[in-house]
Amino acid sequence: MPFRFTPRIRRIAALLFLLPTLASAGGRTLVYPLPSGVELPSDILFKAEYPLKEMRPGQWTEAQKKEISYFRERMKKDPRIFMLLKVTSDPIGRDSETAPWTERIAQGIAGRLQDAGIPQDRMLIIPSRRDLTLFDEPRWGAFESRQRVYILGLLGGDWLKRKVAPVAIAKELPPEAPMTILEPAEGKTDRANHLLKGKTPQDVKTVAIITGHEARTADVIDGLFEVPVSLKPGDNKISVTGLDAFGRALRATRSVLYVPPKPSILISEPTPGMTVDTTLSPIITVTGQVMSKTKLKTLFLNQNGLYHPIRFKADGSFSQQTALITDEDLFQIEAVDTGEQTGASEVRATRTRGTAERPLMAILHWDEDDVDLDLHVRDSRGHETSFDAPETMESATAIPSGKLWVDNKNGFGPEIFTAEETEPETYTFIADYYRGKKPCRAFLTVVLNAGSPSRRLVRVFGPITLSPGRQPREIVEVTIPQGTLRERNK
Numbered sequence: 001m002p003f004r005f006t007p008r009i010r011r012i013a014a015l016l017f018l019l020p021t022l023a024s025a026g027g028r029t030l031v032y033p034l035p036s037g038v039e040l041p042s043d044i045l046f047k048a049e050y051p052l053k054e055m056r057p058g059q060w061t062e063a064q065k066k067e068i069s070y071f072r073e074r075m076k077k078d079p080r081i082f083m084l085l086k087v088t089s090d091p092i093g094r095d096s097e098t099a100p101w102t103e104r105i106a107q108g109i110a111g112r113l114q115d116a117g118i119p120q121d122r123m124l125i126i127p128s129r130r131d132l133t134l135f136d137e138p139r140w141g142a143f144e145s146r147q148r149v150y151i152l153g154l155l156g157g158d159w160l161k162r163k164v165a166p167v168a169i170a171k172e173l174p175p176e177a178p179m180t181i182l183e184p185a186e187g188k189t190d191r192a193n194h195l196l197k198g199k200t201p202q203d204v205k206t207v208a209i210i211t212g213h214e215a216r217t218a219d220v221i222d223g224l225f226e227v228p229v230s231l232k233p234g235d236n237k238i239s240v241t242g243l244d245a246f247g248r249a250l251r252a253t254r255s256v257l258y259v260p261p262k263p264s265i266l267i268s269e270p271t272p273g274m275t276v277d278t279t280l281s282p283i284i285t286v287t288g289q290v291m292s293k294t295k296l297k298t299l300f301l302n303q304n305g306l307y308h309p310i311r312f313k314a315d316g317s318f319s320q321q322t323a324l325i326t327d328e329d330l331f332q333i334e335a336v337d338t339g340e341q342t343g344a345s346e347v348r349a350t351r352t353r354g355t356a357e358r359p360l361m362a363i364l365h366w367d368e369d370d371v372d373l374d375l376h377v378r379d380s381r382g383h384e385t386s387f388d389a390p391e392t393m394e395s396a397t398a399i400p401s402g403k404l405w406v407d408n409k410n411g412f413g414p415e416i417f418t419a420e421e422t423e424p425e426t427y428t429f430i431a432d433y434y435r436g437k438k439p440c441r442a443f444l445t446v447v448l449n450a451g452s453p454s455r456r457l458v459r460v461f462g463p464i465t466l467s468p469g470r471q472p473r474e475i476v477e478v479t480i481p482q483g484t485l486r487e488r489n490k
Helices: 007-022 062-077 095-115 132-136 141-145 158-163
Strands: 046-051 081-087 123-125 148-155 180-183 187-189 193-199 206-211 214-219 224-230 234-243 249-258 264-269 275-277 283-291 296-303 306-310 317-323 328-337 342-344 348-353 360-366 372-378 402-407 415-419 425-435 440-448 457-466 473-480 484-487
Touching: 046 062, 062 081, 062 148, 081 095, 095 123, 095 148, 180 249, 193 206, 193 234, 206 224, 214 224, 264 328, 264 342, 283 296, 283 328, 296 317, 317 360, 317 402, 317 415, 360 372, 360 425, 360 473, 372 402, 372 415, 372 440, 415 425, 425 440, 425 457, 440 473, 457 473
Parallel strands: 081 123, 187 249, 275 348
Antiparallel strands: 046 148, 081 148, 180 193, 193 224, 206 214, 206 234, 234 249, 264 283, 283 317, 296 306, 296 328, 328 342, 328 348, 360 415, 360 440, 372 425, 402 415, 425 473, 440 457, 473 484
8 A cells, every 4th residue: 555644644754853953943933824815926036945755854965055055145145035934745634733744844944944044033934735636646646745845035025024023122221330449549649558449230249350460359249349459569550340230341440550658767866967076986876767668678878978788677777887987977878668669868967076096997898688797907017906806905916006896797787997096007908708698799998098188088899709618808908108009809
């Protein structure tokens, strides 16, 4: 008996055909019945016709792919083109069974066309009408030949434009609510640490914060957020971003220029207008305080245009011994903080009496903390002055006419030697690395005839590099009263 495509078999075939396709279809495609008395126009732009038995479940044949690609490009170029789908069936069964079967087939094809790039809002399904004349066919095989899929492309006429389903208009979104940075204020600040505060719409729950190259997130509570930030010297760009309930990115930016404040320095001693009698001792102590909002890096003592680093405490206070070497010494303290901001104190002048009594003074400094250098001085008769023989009152080996006033064991120096009498002699100055773990550079300042401005000579020797375990370094020979100097460090 010839094969008969019964309604039950049709339903099973429709299910097998649709399974790979309905999952990807974005909803149902509009089924549009032709108005009474209206026929499809004859000026069809494109047309495809496939026997249902040649439709592969879930995929197109290569020939079908080429046709569908052509249809898609035509529709992209002309938005007036619509695609009509129609599936014809045989006359077996009732209309109530055949019509749903053909629509399911058409909906499956529409889903596959949508996956291929055909816009769903420009596809219409035309219901199939049973052709009862098929019963007059001499062969039952003609039934299967009438089960076909038709794809037509045409310009939408007046009847199509009137009947096409209205396109849903997206509900207009409310305007974006503002996001605001409240603190720190726009512009210039002398503080590094700030509490970044801001206000957001109530539907924003989290914000992303970028300051320079650093990024972090912060929770929003009742439309407010707070997070500590640390600014770097210079211009700081702050950006805050959050998403509202509609997925829109809300953003607020701020530019803050951080200029670290310069350290403020006060010299306590010597006091203004102070006069010192150096007959007994040329040594004074320079004390004071550095006020800085930023951690200090280096502190310098500038004396008569010659400067060297000095130690300071965590609170910024300092106390540094030095020697008065002229009839009026000028002192200034300069500070450098970790932000490379510099500050300087006032210039403090200190007058002296008795400097003419000492024809020679030598001062040793170095540039590393936690290093101890020792100054040794030899005369032409074999005497040597050093930390363990500072003067003849304490050691017979010390130079009779000389004295070591300061033996600094902490920090950058100084070690200070003076010749107390103007008698012919040649002195050799030597720097010895006594304690420490790192190399340092030494500087020796020699002052001749300090009390006579017309004959005064100040000369600095160095840098002389010294390291742990190395032999002492001879720096210079000085002959008085001639005032000749012969460098030994070359």
